[in-house]
Structure formats: structure tokens, C-alpha cells
Amino acid sequence: MANSVGAWIWSALLLFAFIASASSDESVAEETPSAVLTLDASNFSETIAKHPFLVVEFYAPWCGHCKKLEPEYEKAASILSKHDPPIVLAKVNANEEINKDLASTHGVRGFPTLKILRNEGKNIQDYKGPRDADGIVEYLKKQVGPASAEIKSSEDAVNFIDEKKVFIVGVFPEYSGEEFDNFTKLAEKLRSDYDFGHTSDAKLLPRGDTAVKGPVVRLFKPFDELFVDFQDFHLDALEGSIEVASIPVVTIFDKEPSNHPYVIKFFNNQNAKVLLFIHFSEQYFDSFKSKYLEVAENYKGKKMSFLLGDIKASEGAFQYFGLVESQVPLIILQENDGKKYLKPNLEPDQIATWLREYVDGSLTPFIKSEPIPELNDEPVKVVVANSLRDVVFNSGKNVLLEFYAPWCGHCKKLAPILDEVAVSLHDDADVIIAKMDATANDVPSEFQVQGYPTLYFSSAAGKLLQYEGGRTVDDFIDFIKKNKDSVVETIQSDPIKDEL
Template sequence: MASCRVPGVLLMCVFVILLSTVFSISSASEEEKEYVLTLDHSNFSEIVSKHKFIVVEFYAPWCGHCKNLAPEYEKAASVLSGNEPAIVLAKVDANAEENKGLAEQFEIQGFPTIKILRNGGENVQEYKGPREADGIVTYLKKQTGPASKEIKTAEDADRLIDGKKIFIVGIFPKFSGEEFENFLIVAEKLRSDYDFGHTTNAELIHRGESSVSKATVRLLKPFDELFVDFKNFEVDALEKFIEEGSIPLVTLFDQNPDNQPFLNKYFGSPDEKAMLFLHFSHDQIDNFKSKYNEIAGLYKGKGLKFLLGDVLASESAFQFFGLTEDQAPVLVVQNNKGLKFINPNVEIDQIAPWLKSYVDGKLKPSIKSEAIPETNDEPVKVVVAKSLRDMVLDSKKNVLLEIYAPWCGHCKKLAPILDEVAVSFEKDADVVVAKLDGTKNDVPSDIIEVRGYPTLYFKSASGSKYVAYEGDRSKEDIIEFIQNNRDAATSESILKDEL
């Protein structure tokens, strides 16, 4: 089911898609030629099955980001059509009713989503590259051919190894055997995230031992200790080593685009997150950085990842956490249940003891919430974080709750339908239709999993049912779902009806 993707803990607002106008003109006819294939439910499988490598954008016609991407995507398709072999770019209107099955099959939760399909669609990977034409072309060229490039000369090493990015190089006595094969398996699996190379000559790698006696994976990085060696070639262990080693001890959240890949890894990590936001022009910034790095080192490997953010680059973070600039320096911890712990105007010597109190379970979470409305007499009731427990979680009524975002196109389309549903239950004291602004109010993620907007959850009066609604978003289907899942009328409501 289509929905507007939730900003994945701060990342949504970091990406900027450049708008440009691109026309491919035929010299013979002066008519525009389209290089991006248009797919739908009727031809998708047939066309994808013919390609060893094809890129598919899932879009919605109303989506602003999709409109901005369209000319860049078309320009990239034009350039890549001349590649050897040609790289095919395609698109699917995932908002169209007839293509909903494709959207569900590929778990499309927001627009635009781009997928790389290999071997006739048997292998599906997320596209994680740039959103402008030149970047798309460069990224996709790297995604074709071997996942790991052989390094034979110093020139190869200089060309392949970018000192600003993670690079994984396998050093082998020979390019055969289980260790080498497992390295290639991991390289293929993670090629969308990292660049890989392999060599028999460790002297060509400018960091680390120049002589290696046994097969070694060397992870090169532009931070912390700059390189780490690993000799366990079991696939899962090697993948874990790369994923964990690619996150800095302290990730920087600033305006430097080179830090974006590390931010993606940080926010995608399953670990709990400590985030310190302050002005990088602060007169004590060096002392803050030094102390914070020292503390991060003490928690290394203990399930807590650290980030240092510049207030000037952190507007999206401040909106997400409900912070204001006058609270900086502010220390925030987010746990695996989505609960947030906030320490505003923190001093350098307060960081370590406050984090220890958090780890020891002595802190209470901070709940972001709008004020409870003074009047709440519309058919769809307004719920905020402060009233969520009374109106939904502990309510003795059957409640359909929508978690929405004001900017979400799907939410705007659903709003009048929910109004009609609510009106149809106005005389039924046991049913409540409600809504909560997910951008301004926290919800307990261990109970309500919000992957996109809108998210609909239903709780029965007894609390025996608490399920996500994933049916069609029509008035009739929603009403039928409520009727089929509700608990019987309570004695209190029966008494009111009798009176």
C-alpha cells in the first residue's frame, strides 16, 4: 500500500534533489525521445526477465521529489543507453491502482524509490546513489561488472581508492579458494554500499602492513584508525566486520557532503544512539569534541553509537526531537524503542555522568507532544502524545487511529474518507475515529510501528486486538474492518442507549 515515507530518523531532510530541464532531441524529427522505459503490471515481468541489470524507479505523479528527479533520471538514461553494455532505466507509477501489486511486492513505502534488479529480477537491491544525472551515471556504471576490481598496479590503487570513502580490499596469495570466493560473495551483496578491490600485492595498498602472510581483508576509512585488518572469511562474520567498521567512533552531522554515507550508516544502525548538538563555532568546541570522543571510546562495542551535530545543519533533527536552538548544547539519546532522553544546555563535565544515568536506567524519557486541544468536537477526534494513553491505549472504546503528516499527499486524500467513516459511527458510543500528527507527537514504537504516512491502527475496546489496518482505503472497507474487529457494546454504552 502506498504511503509517504517517514523521515528515517533525520535522514529525509538531508538529501537535496536538483531541478533541471533536460530534453533529448532527435536530429531527424526534432521530437523528444524518451530513454526511460515505462513499465506497469502488464509488462513488468516480461521486460525485467530479459535484462541481467535494470534499474526501476517507483514513483507517484503527485510527488514533488519524483518531479524533480524525472529530468535527471531521463538524462542519465540517455547517457547510459550508450554504455557498453547499455544500462536500462525504467519507471513504474506505483500510485496507480493497477500497479499496487508491484508496489507491495517490492515493499515500496515512499516515493521515489529506486531498485536495482539483477539476473532477470532474481536479485533486488536498493539504489543508494545520487539523485542527479552525473551522479546516477557514475554510480550505476560502478554497479555493473565485477563487484570487486583487481588492483594490479599503484595506478589501479590510486584510481580505485578514494581517501574520503570506505574501501574494502582483499589481499590474497592467489585468487582462488573458499576465502576468495566468500570475499566475492560479500562484495556482491554489499556493492551498493561500498567499493571493493582485491590484490596479491599488499605493497600497493598505502596503509597497513606491506607484507601479508595469509589472506586478509583490509578496511580503509577516512576516520579513526584509518585501517583495520580482518582474517575471518566466514560470510556473516565478514559482513558484520564491514558494517560495524564503517561507522566512525563519533559520526559528524554537518554540512560536509562527504559525511553523508556515514550518517546513513549511523541512522541505519540498530544500536542505541547518543547525539550531541551544538554550534561548531562554540568557543569550547574543541573541548567538547575531545571529551565526547573520549566518552564514545568507553562505550565502543556496547551498543551505543555517538554523533556530534552542528546546530546549523541539524534543523531536521531539531524538528524531529522537538528541540529549540536555545537548548544547545543539547544531548539526546534515542533507544531501540524510539524513546528519547534529552539533556538541554549540557556542560562538558555533565555528559559522562548523564549518560551513565541513562545506561543505569535512572532517566525518564522525554515525550514530544502538542497541547491537548481545548475543544475536540469534530467527527475525527484529535489525539496528541499527552492524550494517547487516555484516548487510545487505555480507552474502553474501539478506536481507529490514523498517524499522519500534514505534508503527506496520501493523508490529505484519506482525510475526507475518515471524516465520512467517523460520521457513520457518530451515534455509536463504542467506536472512535481519531488522528495524531506523527511529526509533532511521539508514539510508542513498541506498540505502534510507523513506517510511513498514513499509518492506521485499530484497538478493540477490550485491548485484545491491536492491529495495523492494511486494507483498501475506501469508506466501505474501513467501516467493514471496524465492524468485524470491534468488541461488543459495553454495558455502559448499552445503559446510555436505554436511557
């Protein structure tokens, strides 16, 4: 997917706004041995081979969210070490060079990333539970038990089915046959996403129906129509039905932890995403909510998902988009390729009209960009979203472009090196060394920015290469000299010189 790191950063910023990550009041004494195993590339395979169930945190020492998680993870590991059987928690420093391939193999795109490894690592699932010690313990205890719990009584149903969560129950006359086998396989596959149960008596369930004999799958949910039944037991069809039914028509994004799983699902689905941000405490809230729900219902099944966000929980979204609170109420639509549309200072009656204009193709995409610098006289030229095409693709120059993040330690180390490269090549009028803050500007789809720093080289003839060589001054200069093209004489203007 184009600009995948941008999409990940956006959702991560939103989600971290309300993921529980409270710091523990108790600190682990230095002399106390850690209950968390420390793994690296040298002992990883050997360790997971010894454990049928293992939880691994991939972290970076500089990551603030990792530091907040650390005492909670340690406390949970200590508690779970006494579980019967013991549940083992481990960690890997993904920032170390020796472990980078390991992190890449396990799909680590941000920190912290937690994975559940079953059957000696043959079955790997994302950890999707809470980030506080008690929540980690409760979540993992369920993960080591059966994928689906048998409901034998009304008491079981009350104990298992949480009215604030999605719960999936299979009703079967007998616990055998293709339908039951497929249900069991799906429960094992999706157990990190949902809680599953099975019963032979539908009357035991909330809102029980004596007419339901099974086989049938009933999905309970705390929103919309409250439950949905499925009778297609083909694995793909059943999984698809569950995924669709488990996302609210309008996902609520606020600081309520029980909404966290639905926000995760909203960002993980492949639909175009519509986000309306308002003040939940304002008098206009009910008017916006009812109108937005009405519009969302009309677009059901049209590959568009809807979220209603409280501005108090949306600092990350506003930082990502480069927005300000004075634009609220505002609506944003983002497509899978990263293209965005935005309307600030919205009125409730404008929602439907604005979406119709989007569907008709009459809206202009929104591009987040810092202002084009009035002065750009440093050795490394500053590029922003609104100047990138002129500087990189339309200048007829050979351009080495760094995508960086202001907080990135590797980017800070690279900065003086690129300055020296730019100074060394100052007399070569065919070459530009440039940089762009990828957290403050939208990255065009031509660039696959998976982390920071990411460097690309665009030759004068338009050939685009991702730079994956060494990070010394000589490495960069040698690469540029080998890959640059002669500037075509018909190029009449230099956007950098024009700018200066």
C-alpha cells in the same frame, strides 16, 4: 520494529537535508522521447527478464524529492544508454493501485526508492549512490563492472582507492582457494555499499606493509585508525567485521556530501543511537567534540552508536523530534523500539554523566506530543501522544483512530468521510472517532504505522485491530457496529467528555 515508519521518516528527513539533488538547468523537451523506461505490474517481469542489469526508481507523482530527482535521473539514463553495454534505467509509479503490490514486494517504504536488479531480478540491491546525474552515471558504471578490481600497480592503487571513502582490498598470494572465493562472494554481495579491490602484492597499497603476505583483507577508511586488517574469511565473520569497522566512532552529520554514506550506515545499524546537536561554528565546538569522542570510545562495542550533528544541517531532526534551536546544545538517545531520551542545553562535562544515568535506567523517556487540545468539539476528536492512552485504551469506549500526515493526499480525501462517520455515530455514546498527526506525535509501540493513513480500531474490551476495509462511510459504520463492545458500566469517566 515498532513504529518503523517513524524511524524511517526521521532518518529520511535527516538525510535529505544534505543529499545532493540539484535541479538540472536543462529541461527535457516535451517531444524528446524519455531515456527512462516506464514500467508497471503488467510489464515488469517481462522487462527485467530481458536485462541482466536494470535500475528501477519507485516514485510517487506528489513526492517533492522525486520531482527533484526526475531531471537528474533522465539525464543519467540518456548518458548511460550510450555505455557499452547500455545501462538501462526504469521507473515505476508506486502510487498507482496496480503497482502497490510490486512496490511492497521490493520493500519500498518511501519515495524515491531506487533498486538495482541483477540476473533477471534474482539479485536485488538498494541503490546507495548519489542523486545527481554525474554521480548516478559514475556509480552505476562501477556497478556493472567486476565486483572487485585487480590492483596490479601503484598507479592502480592511486586510481582505485579514494582517500575520502571506505575501500576494501584483499591481499592473496594466489587468486584461488576458499579465502579468495569467499572474498569474491562478499564483494558481489556488498558491492552497492563499498568499493572492493584485490592484489597479490601488499607493497602496492597506500601505507603498504612488506610483512603482509596474505591472505588478508585490509579496510581503508578516512577516519579513526585509517585502516584495519581482517584474517577471518568466514563469510558472516568477514561481513560483520567490515560493517563494524566502516562506521566511525563518531559519525559527523553536516552538509558535506562525503559524510553521507556514514550517516546512512549510522541509521541503518541496530545499535541504540546517540545524537549530539551543536553549532559547529561556535567556539565551544572543539570542547564538545573532544569530550564526545572520548565518551564514544568508552562505549565502543556496547551496542551504542554516536553521531555529532551540525544544527545547520539538522532541520529534519528538529522537525521530527518537535525541538527548537534554543535547546542546543542537546543530546538525544533513541533505542530500536523508538523510545527516546533527551537533555537540552548540555555542557561538555555532562555527556558522560547523562549516558551513565541512561545505562543505570534512571532517565525518563522523552515523548514528542502536541499540546492536549483545550477544545475538542469537532466530530472527529483530536488525539495527541499525551492523551492517546486515556482516549484509546483507558476510556472503555470503542475507538476508531486514524494516524495521518498533514501532507498526505489520501488522508485529505479521507477527512470528510471520517467526519461523516463521526456525525452519523454521534448519538452512540460508546463510540469515538479520533485522529492523530503521526508526524507531530510519537506513535506508541502497539501500533504498526507503515504509511498514511493507517487506521486502528480499539474495542471497549481492549481488542486492537488494524482497519483494512473499504474507505466509504458505510464501510466504516458497518465495521464499527460488527466489532464494537458494549461499554462496561463500571467505567466512571469519559476523557473526551471530561476534556470538554
